[in-house]
Amino acid sequence: MTEELNQVLRARRDKLDALRERGVEPFAYGYDVTHTCAAADAGFQEMEAAGEVDDAGQGETVRIAGRVMSWRSHGKSAFADLEDGSGRIQIYLRKSDIGDDSFDLLDLLDLGDWIGVAGRVGRTRMGQVTVFASEWTLLSKSLRPLPIGKVEVDEETGERVVHSGFADTEARYRQRYADLAVHPEVRDVFRTRSRVVSEIRRFLDARGFLEVETPVLQPVYGGALARPFRTHHNALDMTLYLRIADELYLKRLVVGGFEKVYEIAKDFRNEGIDRFHNPEFTMLEFYEAFADYEDMMRLIEELLVHVAEEVLGEPVIRFQGHSISLREPFRRVSLVESLAEALEGDPLTMPIEVLRDRAEAMEIPDLGGAGRGKLLDKLFGEMVQPGLIQPTFVVDYPRELSPLAKRHREKEGLTERFELFMAGEEIANAFSELNDPLDQRARFEEQAQLRAAGDDEALQVDEDYLRAMEYGMPPMGGLGLGVDRLIMLLTDSPSIRDVILFPTLRSE
Numbered sequence: 374m375t376e377e378l379n380q381v382l383r384a385r386r387d388k389l390d391a392l393r394e395r396g397v398e399p400f401a402y403g404y405d406v407t408h409t410c411a412a413a414d415a416g417f418q419e420m421e422a423a424g425e426v427d428d429a430g431q432g433e434t435v436r437i438a439g440r441v442m443s444w445r446s447h448g449k450s451a452f453a454d455l456e457d458g459s460g461r462i463q464i465y466l467r468k469s470d471i472g473d474d475s476f477d478l479l480d481l482l483d484l485g486d487w488i489g490v491a492g493r494v495g496r497t498r499m500g501q502v503t504v505f506a507s508e509w510t511l512l513s514k515s516l517r518p519l520p521i522g523k524v525e526v527d528e529e530t531g532e533r534v535v536h537s538g539f540a541d542t543e544a545r546y547r548q549r550y551a552d553l554a555v556h557p558e559v560r561d562v563f564r565t566r567s568r569v570v571s572e573i574r575r576f577l578d579a580r581g582f583l584e585v586e587t588p589v590l591q592p593v594y595g596g597a598l599a600r601p602f603r604t605h606h607n608a609l610d611m612t613l614y615l616r617i618a619d620e621l622y623l624k625r626l627v628v629g630g631f632e633k634v635y636e637i638a639k640d641f642r643n644e645g646i647d648r649f650h651n652p653e654f655t656m657l658e659f660y661e662a663f664a665d666y667e668d669m670m671r672l673i674e675e676l677l678v679h680v681a682e683e684v685l686g687e688p689v690i691r692f693q694g695h696s697i698s699l700r701e702p703f704r705r706v707s708l709v710e711s712l713a714e715a716l717e718g719d720p721l722t723m724p725i726e727v728l729r730d731r732a733e734a735m736e737i738p739d740l741g742g743a744g745r746g747k748l749l750d751k752l753f754g755e756m757v758q759p760g761l762i763q764p765t766f767v768v769d770y771p772r773e774l775s776p777l778a779k780r781h782r783e784k785e786g787l788t789e790r791f792e793l794f795m796a797g798e799e800i801a802n803a804f805s806e807l808n809d810p811l812d813q814r815a816r817f818e819e820q821a822q823l824r825a826a827g828d829d830e831a832l833q834v835d836e837d838y839l840r841a842m843e844y845g846m847p848p849m850g851g852l853g854l855g856v857d858r859l860i861m862l863l864t865d866s867p868s869i870r871d872v873i874l875f876p877t878l879r880s881e
Contacts (some may be wrong), residue, residue, distance in 0.1 A: 801854045
């Protein structure tokens with residue numbers, strides 16, 4: 374902490390003490406708010422347009438509350454900008470209107486303080502909508518200065534340019550509360566996130582899906598090829614895992630008679646962090662009895678178009694210089710055929726040593742214990758995936774790479790699975806779900822052999838899930854959608870950390 378900041382913090386503590394010495398409580402219990410800042414502004418303009426203001430040009434009396442974001446003192450009066458969750462409005466405080474004692478207390482205010490203001494709304498001589506205060510109340514004293522940027526106004530165009538006082542990206546992620554307080558555009562990203570999740574729910578609810586909740590702590594993790602986080606339950610003296618996916622529990626529910634289910638849930642994977650990966654992330658998974666992966670393709674197309682039209686107003690996403698059209702149908706490519714073209718050979722028959730050499734030559738990480746399926750996935754991610762900018766279904770994955778998907782009904786060695794890619798990244802993953810318990814046991818045992826060979830992302834054998842399947846699992850299609858990545862696309866955010874309120878970071 375710099376000496377300059379220390380002095381600022383001490384000065385604010387001194388003001389806090391001075392307020393209490395004058396009998397002013399600096400941290401209020403509440404305030405009777407009648408209008409947001411935006412509503413006060415809009416309401417006055419409506420009254421003005423209808424000719425309902427008084428002879429002084431003022432409208433109704435309002436009570437607003439917000440954070441002081443700017444301050445301009447003029448002797449016996451002062452102007453300030455007050456900001457709440459809806460926006461900003463100017464307030465005017467004059468000694469003759471609020472009284473000597475109340476006006477003198479203004480000297481103890483700082484930028485960032487929360488105050489309540491009552492007064493009538495009107496316009497200043499410069500034409501700005503303003504609340505002319507008749508009283509004000511301190512609601513919360515800010516003891517640390519917000520990193521508020523400098524605002525410059527172009528005299529010719531009137532355009533406001535904000536030079537941020539909070540430019541360090543990691544500091545903004547770490548102190549998201551301050552980032553949100555000084556950057557309204559960041560708040561807009563998370564408002565959009567909320568709308569997207571609401572539209573996903575609305576879309577699925579309208580189609581008869583039931584939203585459910587499944588365990589976060591699981592005795593056996595599964596549903597994806599990933600490393601889990603491990604914990605210990607003291608009372609039961611047992612190891613538990615934070616879920617890496619919701620899949621196996623959701624499919625248990627289909628066995629139980631819920632034919633359409635979905636969950637929007639936090640999943641956790643103990644893996645690397647980059648601009649598309651955070652250890653804690655949000656997934657949508659849904660499962661539909663009697664459907665297959667072709668039905669899942671149609672459903673995800675419809676879902677993405679619905680969300681984009683409701684949130685953006687059109688089925689077009691503009692992301693990092695790309696214009697991505699969501700108009701149906703999406704393009705389809707075969708994983709094997711696209712990789713064969715890149716490798717100049719059949720990836721299903723090419724010696725595994727050759728595949729490993731190619732992957733090592735490209736310095737692809739995490740190859741320990743990798744079998745053919747994982748090598749193909751890694752090579753695809755390096756050689757083909759970056760070029761998939763427009764929505765593309767990559768279909769028909771190798772059996773080893775898809776231990777929960779049904780065998781392809783026409784193509785030997787492959788499964789009925791697709792992944793949806795946009796902007797060079799995977800957005801969704803779906804199967805015709807495997808419902809043969811004997812085949813599933815054999816797949817689990819193959820995964821156990823991969824684990825024994827050193828692949829720590831391979832699945833465990835889940836005996837309870839196999840028992841559920843043995844009661845009879847109907848054919849079904851299932852899909853997982855990365856909600857955070859979808860939000861990135863819809864808000865043109867270059868990093869997953871931009872769309873997660875509190876992303877995982879290294880210790881300070």
